[in-house]
Amino acid sequence: MPQFFxxxxxxxxxxxxxxxxxxIGISLKDRQKLTWPEQFVKDSIGSVQSLFEKPAQYVAGFFQDIEDIKSTYKExxxxxxxLDEYVELSVKVKDLEKENQELREILDKKESMRDFKPIQATVIERNPDKWEDVISIDRGAQQGIEKDMAVITAKGLIGKVKNVSQFTSTVELLSSASRTNRISAVVQGDTRIFGLIEGYDKEKQALLFTKIPSDVKVEKKQIVVTSGLGGVFPDNLVIGKVIEVTPDDYGLTQTAYVKPAADFNDISHVMAVNRIIPKVSKTP
Incomplete structure (x- = not known):
């Protein structure tokens, strides 16, 4: 026998x-039925694939979920x-719109005050402890502000200049509890009713118009303005509107509650005004 065998x-x-x-030759033929070795191999491979496919999909899905969570968090x-920028921008737009409206009203008011000398100013300080008493404005003696000048908003009178520095001033509001805080006023109507604005009712948020004679009839919604009789304030500056009238304890006078035309809780832009006294020419 040869060595080969x-x-x-x-x-x-x-x-x-x-x-x-x-x-290989058998598998390459176009057959409708697989041999049992092919079936065995195919089923074995399929089982192994099924065994590893689910854990692999789970792991892949887990990492995909983590990636989705990261993307969602970033988004x-x-x-x-x-959204924060939008809210901040919306607030700024509203503030600008409000300021623009106030400045327009001030400008319209300024153009209509032919008999007055208005000086426009901005509120720079308001102490919470003296909220109803005083405010500070950014105009002073260098800009023509003088003590006791009337101070108004586009809506109406709010007070008078109390102290003046070179570049700032302090304004005493009509709502101040100071005993010296008095303004000569008049109720507009067929009959002019004179009195004083002195004092402020916090509960009713109304100014007190006192010294009204008991026999004079004052009605609600009548307009109260400055009388100009005090020698300091110009006349016809709007103060507010009558909302209630009560007699005093002795029945000698009446007190009218006046709702201020200006909003004392929201004061930003104001004008200090002084009456222009016409010069009298001297005759030779």
Whole structure:
């Protein structure tokens, strides 16, 4: 026997190659049914794939969920930042619109005050402890502000200049509890009713118009203005509107509650005004 056939390993290798070639040839044919070795191999591979596919999908899905959460977090952070910017911008727009409206009203008021000398100013300080007493404005002696000048908004009178510095001034509001805070006023109507604005009722948020004779009839909604009789304030500056009238304890006089035309809780832009006294020409 030749030495070739004595090598068993070589024989097994050749037989294996022949079987492999035969299997490849069979698998390449167009067959409708698989052989049992092919079925076994295919089912084995399918089982192994199924065994690893679900855990792999779970792990892949877990990391995908984490990535989605990160993306959502970043997106929400960006949207929140934009929302904060939008809210801030909306507030600024409203403030600008309000300031623009106030300045327009002040300008219209200034143009209509032919008999007065208005000086426009802005409120720069208002102490919460003296909220109803005084405010500070950014105009002083250098801009023509003088003590006891009337101070108004576009809506009406709010007070008078109390102290003057070179570039700032302090304004005493009509709502101040100071005993010296008095203004000569008149109720407009067929009959002019004179009196004094002195004092402020916090509960009713109304000025006290005192010294009205008991036999004089004052009605609600009548307009109260400055009389000009005090020698300091111009006349016809709007103060407010009558909302209630009560007699005093002795029945000798009446007190009218006057709702201020100006909003004392919201004062930003004001004007200090002084009556222009016409010069009298001297005759030779």
């Amino acid at each position: 004595l090598n068993k390993r070589l024989i097994v290798l050749l037989v294996s190659i022949i079987l492999l070639v035969a299997l 929400n952070k960006v949207l929140k930042t934009r």
